[in-house]
Amino acid sequence: xxxxxPLAFLKRDFHIALSYRFSFLLQLTSVFFxxxxxxxxxxxxxxxxxxxxxxxxxxxxPFVLIGLAMAxxxxxxxxxxxESIREEQTMGTLEAMLVTPSKLSxxxxxxxxxxxxxxxxxxxxxxxxxxxxFGVDFSRTNLPAALLILALTTLSFCSLGIxxxxxxxxxxxxxxITHLLTSSSNLFGGxxxxxxxxxxxxxxxxxxxxxxxxxxAMRHAVLNGYSLRTLSHDLLALVAFAGVTLPLSIFIFxxxxxxxxxxxxxxxx
Amino acid sequence: xxxxxxxxxxxxKYPAPYAAKNLFSAGRLRESFTALDSVSxxxxxxxxxxxxxxxxxxxxxxxxxxxxxxxxxxxxxxxNGFEIRKDGAKIRGCIGLISGDQRSxxxxxTGKQNLEFFASLLNLTRETAKKRISTLLEELDLxxxxxKMFQTYSAGMKQKIAIARGxxxxxxxxxxxxxxxxxxxxxxxxxKKFIKDNIVGERGVTVLFTTHRLDEIExxxxxxxVLDQGKVIFSGSVDEFKKTMHLSSYYVLxxxxxxxxxxxxxxxxxxxxxxxxxxxxxxxxxIEFILAHSDSALPSVIDQLVADGGKILSCKQEESSLxxxxxxxxxxxxx
Numbered sequence: 183x184x185x186x187x188p189l190a191f192l193k194r195d196f197h198i199a200l201s202y203r204f205s206f207l208l209q210l211t212s213v214f215f216x217x218x219x220x221x222x223x224x225x226x227x228x229x230x231x232x233x234x235x236x237x238x239x240x241x242x243x244p245f246v247l248i249g250l251a252m253a254x255x256x257x258x259x260x261x262x263x264x265e266s267i268r269e270e271q272t273m274g275t276l277e278a279m280l281v282t283p284s285k286l287s288x289x290x291x292x293x294x295x296x297x298x299x300x301x302x303x304x305x306x307x308x309x310x311x312x313x314x315x316f317g318v319d320f321s322r323t324n325l326p327a328a329l330l331i332l333a334l335t336t337l338s339f340c341s342l343g344i345x346x347x348x349x350x351x352x353x354x355x356x357x358x359i360t361h362l363l364t365s366s367s368n369l370f371g372g373x374x375x376x377x378x379x380x381x382x383x384x385x386x387x388x389x390x391x392x393x394x395x396x397x398x399a400m401r402h403a404v405l406n407g408y409s410l411r412t413l414s415h416d417l418l419a420l421v422a423f424a425g426v427t428l429p430l431s432i433f434i435f436x437x438x439x440x441x442x443x444x445x446x447x448x449x450x451x
Numbered sequence: 452x453x454x455x456x457x458x459x460x461x462x463x464k465y466p467a468p469y470a471a472k473n474l475f476s477a478g479r480l481r482e483s484f485t486a487l488d489s490v491s492x493x494x495x496x497x498x499x500x501x502x503x504x505x506x507x508x509x510x511x512x513x514x515x516x517x518x519x520x521x522x523x524x525x526x527x528x529x530x531n532g533f534e535i536r537k538d539g540a541k542i543r544g545c546i547g548l549i550s551g552d553q554r555s556x557x558x559x560x561t562g563k564q565n566l567e568f569f570a571s572l573l574n575l576t577r578e579t580a581k582k583r584i585s586t587l588l589e590e591l592d593l594x595x596x597x598x599k600m601f602q603t604y605s606a607g608m609k610q611k612i613a614i615a616r617g618x619x620x621x622x623x624x625x626x627x628x629x630x631x632x633x634x635x636x637x638x639x640x641x642x643k644k645f646i647k648d649n650i651v652g653e654r655g656v657t658v659l660f661t662t663h664r665l666d667e668i669e670x671x672x673x674x675x676x677v678l679d680q681g682k683v684i685f686s687g688s689v690d691e692f693k694k695t696m697h698l699s700s701y702y703v704l705x706x707x708x709x710x711x712x713x714x715x716x717x718x719x720x721x722x723x724x725x726x727x728x729x730x731x732x733x734x735x736x737x738i739e740f741i742l743a744h745s746d747s748a749l750p751s752v753i754d755q756l757v758a759d760g761g762k763i764l765s766c767k768q769e770e771s772s773l774x775x776x777x778x779x780x781x782x783x784x785x786x
Binding site: 193274284444446 | 515547571572600
């Protein structure tokens, strides 16, 4: 895949997003109000949450700020592929793309780029606001480790997102994977609270979710500046997860495309 | 003449409406619906081939199968020399598809932005894309509107953008799936002229054209195929089609000064194959009839009418329209 196609998709989506200027601005400004709410919630907790947050520096606001930022990536990774397919199907543009020599995988991956870019911009705003307005200390951040964690997290979430897109390709509506993973990740993955507050048997569910390792590693890398060696346990878990789910997702997606071609329903919705 | 498109016993059976049991069972497709049944057609290079048939006959399935977005159940098909199962990407590199569905564009982008986007999917370099888009917009008289949002275009302009997109890759073969569907007569006329003079005439593109408007087939196509319930029930030239159905012409006689009962004597003339008598004002009758084998029986018809006291007001020979022939064929095929 050369860069021209992904760039064409980015340009297309940028122009479309810009044509809805008001919504574009609203999405960016909502970030501020969202994290402001959590800032005041953290004031409410004060030092009461300290026993659970000691390994992350003891303050709730930086903890949840990183949780929210990573949950953003989780949501995009899980939903963007399925949503892109569904949107192109309903707009009637998928068929027009499918009669070009471009591969379906290129089309689907490139269609999702804008969402990732926009989400990254939102996450940057989260972190910038956290640092500049709310005094979160990022001075100890291990940036290379954080970027590696982000890449592995994106790969893991995208694999699940591709499986979710396979459902859309065949069933057209309803992605059980997205629903199940989004709710379970928010509840058991440690987005809003440390998993240590969960009963022991529920913590076992947390260990099956990639976001648990992503969040743990990211918080340690950003707030405590842990080295790659110290983070190796979480990183290996993410590598193993991506190593299994990525080939599996590609396999399932290919079956879904084959089925849709047999049914003549590639562009149906 | 070499074939641009060739299908051999191409069959497509759609599985039954969604059943979870079929999800991972490619070989067990039950209660299927046959959309294409052993379709064998051949389209010569540089020709305009018309595909006609009632709704649900399989025209769109055939086009989508040839465009490789639907996989066939059995049989084979070659598009520009490439096999549809093995060479999907190569086929998609040398074809264009224009349908009557104007939803296939981004309505909040301009016409030009739409074309630039699809040009990148067609693997065109930036320079080539720019040059071709500019030429096509000019040829289609769209340069002035190119930077306006697609959603502001009229149906005719939207279809012109669809044509420009179909021609961007300079395809060897163009599939036109009911392209004049939503167009007014002026826009449809422009499009037909552009297809005939520019796309086929100047560019030498092979065109496979589906439509419900039989006058378009008559005006445009060199070869035709009639599909019904997934089967090809005729394939050949328009003239051959007319000859096959023995409906190349019919006669219309206007007579008066004769009673209706007397006109029924015409049924005794064995050369008259089909006859219709209609009453007109002022005791006049219009008689339409087809002669079975030759025109030599016409004097016998006139003699009979005169002998029965009729006064011949006019007599003319009319060419059967393609629509008459098509309707007759469908009637014979049980539609």
